[in-house]
């Protein structure tokens with residue numbers, strides 16, 4: 272029995288190593304994937320709730336691994352951040368999104384591009400601020416700053432505050448708006464909203480999910496909308512899936528909506544078809 276006990280104990284210890292191995296394995300695959308270009312971008316429309324016009328799209332990365340199939344960014348972006356691989360990957364995302372935006376503009380379609388930027392990308396390992404990387408990329412693809420936004424999360428605002436603030440100010444100076452993503456899920460120190468150059472708030476999907484059946488979340492959404500109005504910050508609702516949610520948000524004067532109700536994230540060709548077909552006559 273004692274022996275079994277020991278065996279039992281040993282059974283659990285390596286399990287942590289299994290997790291670490293899986294992680295290292297993913298890290299190795301990720302390195303290879305960056306080199307071999309196993310990524311592509313999808314774009315999800317964001318609609319102006321008053322006019323019904325699609326004003327922008329959010330670029331979302333997809334990793335098609337030859338063996339494992341599609342791997343969720345929720346699982347590999349954190350590893351890319353920890354390992355620093357987000358740097359080359361982030362630059363690839365930026366250039367691909369701007370190249371695609373240039374193509375879309377060439378079709379005579381007015382559209383803005385929202386790009387997710389990780390905390391780690393703010394200042395790269397060479398000490399270069401993301402504003403410099405962005406400025407170069409805009410010039411390369413002939414894109415105006417006003418047609419691009421970046422989306423950041425609160426975590427970016429927490430560490431290294433003075434440096435990050437300087438960097439965000441430089442981005443804003445370029446004319447690129449900064450959206451605060453996943454609002455309501457993090458630390459939500461409200462002072463960030465006025466201290467940082469934030470132009471738009473994206474309210475997290477988790478709040479929208481509960482519109483139908485959670486009265487306290489409904490109260491929270493109302494409060495967030497009122498606060499945003501008072502601060503003159505437009506609001507995007509994320510993860511709008513039902514007409515009920517849309518109607519609720521519209522009644523509360525929410526500015527923009529994004530979610531499966533309007534469209535799932537789609538490849539560029541599909542996006543173009545979608546935009547052509549929803550163009551006003």
Ligand code: C2E
Pocket residue numbers: 315330331332343344345348364387388389452453509510511512529530531532536
């Ligand atoms: P996020 O920035 O909050 O992106 C929104 C996520 O919600 C996307 O998941 C999108 O597909 C999903 N979504 C949108 N509408 C709906 C809906 O109506 N219902 C449901 N169930 N989901 C909806 P995705 O593409 O899997 O991305 C997950 C997260 O991975 C993103 O969350 C973001 O944090 C990160 N990520 C994705 N692409 C990039 C990227 O290019 N760069 C960086 N740094 N992070 C990225």
Ligand code: CA
Pocket residue numbers: 329387422452
């Ligand atoms: Ca986002």
Ligand code: CA
Pocket residue numbers: 452453473475509
């Ligand atoms: Ca989000």
Ligand code: CA
Pocket residue numbers: 453
């Ligand atoms: Ca999210």
